Amino acid sequence: MNVFELVNRELRIDKKKFFTLACISGLANAAVLAVINTSAQHVSDKEDTLYYLAIFVVIVAIYVVAQKQLMFAATAHVEQAINNLRLKLVEDIRRSELSTIEKIGKEEIYTIISKELQTMSQASTLFVIVGQASVLIFFTMIYIAWLSLAAFILTIFFVSIGAGLHLLRSREVRGYLKKSFDKENQLVTRLSDLLDGFKEVKLSSKRADDLEKQIFKLSDEVAETKIKTQSIYSSDFVMSQSTFFVLTGSMVFFVPILSSVYPDVVMKVTTTSLFLIGPISNIVSGIPIFANANAAIRNVIELEEKLKSNIPCHQEEAADQLPQNFATITLSKLHFTHADNGNGGDKSFAVGPIDFTIKKGQTIFITGGNGSGKTSFIRLLTGLYPADGGTINVDRRPVNNNNLESYRNLFSAVFSDFHLFQHFYGMGEVDFEEANSWLNYLEMSHKVSIKNQGFSTTRLSTGQRKRLALLATALESRPICIFDEWAADQDPGFRDKFYTEILPRLKARGQTIIAITHDDKYFHLADTHMKMVDGMLLPSNGISKEVITHAG
Numbered sequence: 001m002n003v004f005e006l007v008n009r010e011l012r013i014d015k016k017k018f019f020t021l022a023c024i025s026g027l028a029n030a031a032v033l034a035v036i037n038t039s040a041q042h043v044s045d046k047e048d049t050l051y052y053l054a055i056f057v058v059i060v061a062i063y064v065v066a067q068k069q070l071m072f073a074a075t076a077h078v079e080q081a082i083n084n085l086r087l088k089l090v091e092d093i094r095r096s097e098l099s100t101i102e103k104i105g106k107e108e109i110y111t112i113i114s115k116e117l118q119t120m121s122q123a124s125t126l127f128v129i130v131g132q133a134s135v136l137i138f139f140t141m142i143y144i145a146w147l148s149l150a151a152f153i154l155t156i157f158f159v160s161i162g163a164g165l166h167l168l169r170s171r172e173v174r175g176y177l178k179k180s181f182d183k184e185n186q187l188v189t190r191l192s193d194l195l196d197g198f199k200e201v202k203l204s205s206k207r208a209d210d211l212e213k214q215i216f217k218l219s220d221e222v223a224e225t226k227i228k229t230q231s232i233y234s235s236d237f238v239m240s241q242s243t244f245f246v247l248t249g250s251m252v253f254f255v256p257i258l259s260s261v262y263p264d265v266v267m268k269v270t271t272t273s274l275f276l277i278g279p280i281s282n283i284v285s286g287i288p289i290f291a292n293a294n295a296a297i298r299n300v301i302e303l304e305e306k307l308k309s310n311i312p313c314h315q316e317e318a319a320d321q322l323p324q325n326f327a328t329i330t331l332s333k334l335h336f337t338h339a340d341n342g343n344g345g346d347k348s349f350a351v352g353p354i355d356f357t358i359k360k361g362q363t364i365f366i367t368g369g370n371g372s373g374k375t376s377f378i379r380l381l382t383g384l385y386p387a388d389g390g391t392i393n394v395d396r397r398p399v400n401n402n403n404l405e406s407y408r409n410l411f412s413a414v415f416s417d418f419h420l421f422q423h424f425y426g427m428g429e430v431d432f433e434e435a436n437s438w439l440n441y442l443e444m445s446h447k448v449s450i451k452n453q454g455f456s457t458t459r460l461s462t463g464q465r466k467r468l469a470l471l472a473t474a475l476e477s478r479p480i481c482i483f484d485e486w487a488a489d490q491d492p493g494f495r496d497k498f499y500t501e502i503l504p505r506l507k508a509r510g511q512t513i514i515a516i517t518h519d520d521k522y523f524h525l526a527d528t529h530m531k532m533v534d535g536m537l538l539p540s541n542g543i544s545k546e547v548i549t550h551a552g
C-alpha cells in the first residue's frame with residue numbers, strides 16, 4: 001500500500017475534484033509557458049504584448065487559486081488519513097489481548113505510532129508537489145508533441161529510461177528500508193535498556209561499556225543501511241539530471257536532423273524541455289521521501305494486521321453483563337500455556353488444569369516459589385490471558401467472549417509490575433472526602449494531595465506509590481481486589497497494618513480479596529490459603545499435584 005492508496009482507503013477521496021483541480025493547475029502552468037513562448041515572438045508589437053500580458057495575468061490567477069486549493073485539500077486529506085489510522089491503532093491496542101501486546105513488544109508499537117506516522121506526515125505536502133509535477137509534465141509533453149513529434153518521441157524515450165532505472169532499483173531500496181526499520185527497533189530496545197536500567201548501568205562500567213558497544217554497533221548498522229539507500233537515491237538523482245541534459249541537448253542537436261523543423265520550433269522545444277527541469281527535479285527529490293513514507297505505511301499496516309488478527313471478534317460493547325453481586329466464581333479444568341518462553345527451545349510454561357471456587361467476601365492467600373506461576377494464574381483468572389481450555393463460571397453463567405469485558409470489570413488489581421495512573425481515569429467524579437480519608441488512612445497525606453481528579457504527584461518511593469495504587473483500588477470498589485506481593489515493599493509497621501487492618505476493612509465492605517504473598521506470619525488471617533506449585537494451584541496443606549490433576 002502507498003500514500004495514495006492509504007488516503008483513499010481511509011477517506012474515499014473525491015477523485016473528480018482532485019483530478020479537476022490538478023488539471024486546471026497543471027494546464028495553467030503549461031499555459032504560462034506557452035504564453036511566454038508566444039509573446040516572446042511578438043515583443044516588437046505593443047498591442048500584442050498587452051494582449052498576452054492580460055492572458056498571462058489571468059492564467060497566473062487561475063493557477064494560484066487552483067494550486068492553493070489543491071495543496072490545502074491534499075495535505076488536509078493526508079493528515080486526516082494519518083489521524084484516522086492513529087485513532088484506529090489506539091483502538092486496536094485497547095481491544096488487543098495482553099499476550100498480543102507482549103508478543104509484538106512495546107518498543108515496536110511506540111516506534112510505529114510516533115516515528116512512522118511522522119514519516120508519513122512529512123510526505124503530505126510532497127504528495128501534491130509530486131502529483132502536480134506529474135500533471136505538469138503530462139501537459140508539457142502534449143505541448144511538445146504539438147510543437148514537434150520527433151521531440152515528443154525523444155522526450156518519451158528519455159523519461160522512460162529515467163523511470164525504468166528508478167523502478168529497477170526500487171526493490172533494492174525497499175529491502176534496505178525494511179532492514180533499517182528492524183535495526184532501528186533493536187536500537188530503541190537497547191536505548192530502553194540504557195534508560196530504564198540507568199541505575200544498574202551507572203553501577204557497572206563493564207555493563208555500561210558492553211551496552212554502549214551494542215548501541216554503537218546497531219547505530220552504525222542503521223547509518224550504513226541509510227547510506228546505502230541514500231547512495232541509490234543520489235545516483236538516481238545524478239542519472240535523472242544527466243538523462244535530462246541529454247534530452248535537452250538532443251532537442252538542439254538531433255531534432256533538426258530527425259525532422260525538418262523551423263529554428264523557432266527548435267527554440268520553443270528547447271525552452272519547453274528546460275521548463276521540465278523543475279517538475280522532474282521535484283519528482284526525483286520526492287522519491288526518497290515517498291519511499292520512506294511507503295515503507296512507514298507498510299510497517300503501520302503490518303502492525304494493524306498483527307493487532308487485528310488477534311482481536312477476539314465478539315467484542316460488541318457490553319453484549320452480556322455478568323452480575324457484580326455474584327456468590328461464587330468457579331474455575332473448572334482451566335489451563336493456559338505461554339506461547340513462547342523466549343528460552344529458545346525450552347518447554348513453555350503451563351498453568352493448570354485448575355479447579356477452584358472463589359466465594360464472595362473470602363480472603364484468599366496464594367503462596368508459591370518464584371516462577372511457580374502465581375502471576376500467570378492471576379492473569380488467567382482475571383481474563384487477561386485467554387484460557388486454552390476449561391471454564392470460568394460466575395454463579396452458573398459461563399464466561400465467554402460476549403461477557404469477558406464485564407467479567408474483567410469485576411476485578412481491580414495492584415500487580416507486582418503495577419502502573420500508577422496520576423489521573424483517576426474512568427472513575428467519574430471521585431468523592432473528595434472519601435479519597436482524602438483513604439489518603440490519611442494510608443499515611444500519605446503529608447506527601448500527596450488529591451487534586452483535579454487525581455494525585456498531585458506520583459514521584460514517590462515504590463512503597464508509597466503502591467499505597468496510592470491501593471487507594472485507587474479502594475475508590476474503584478470492585479467486587480474482587482487483587483494484590484500481587486503488595487506488602488513486599490512496605491515497612492514492617494505498615495505491612496502489619498495491611499494484613500490486620502486494611503484487608504479486613506476491604507473485606508468488611510463485602511469485597512473478595514486475593515493476595516499473593518510470602519508473609520507466612522499472616523497466613524492464618526486468610527479464609528483460604530492456596531499454594532502454587534509448578535503451575536498447579538494446590539491447597540496449602542500439601543495435596544500432591546497428581547491428586548489434584550486426577551481429582552479434576
Ligand SMILES: Nc1ncnc2c1ncn2[C@@H]1O[C@H](COP(=O)(O)OP(=O)(O)OP(=O)(O)O)[C@@H](O)[C@H]1O
Binds near residue numbers: 339349369370375
Ligand atoms: N510473557 C511470558 N511469556 C512466556 N513465558 C512466561 C511469560 N511470563 C512468565 N512466563 C513463564 O511462566 C513461568 C511462571 O511465571 P510467573 O510470573 O507466573 O511466576 P510467579 O510465580 O509469579 O513468579 P515470581 O514469584 O517470581 O513473581 C516462568 O517460568 C516464566 O518463564
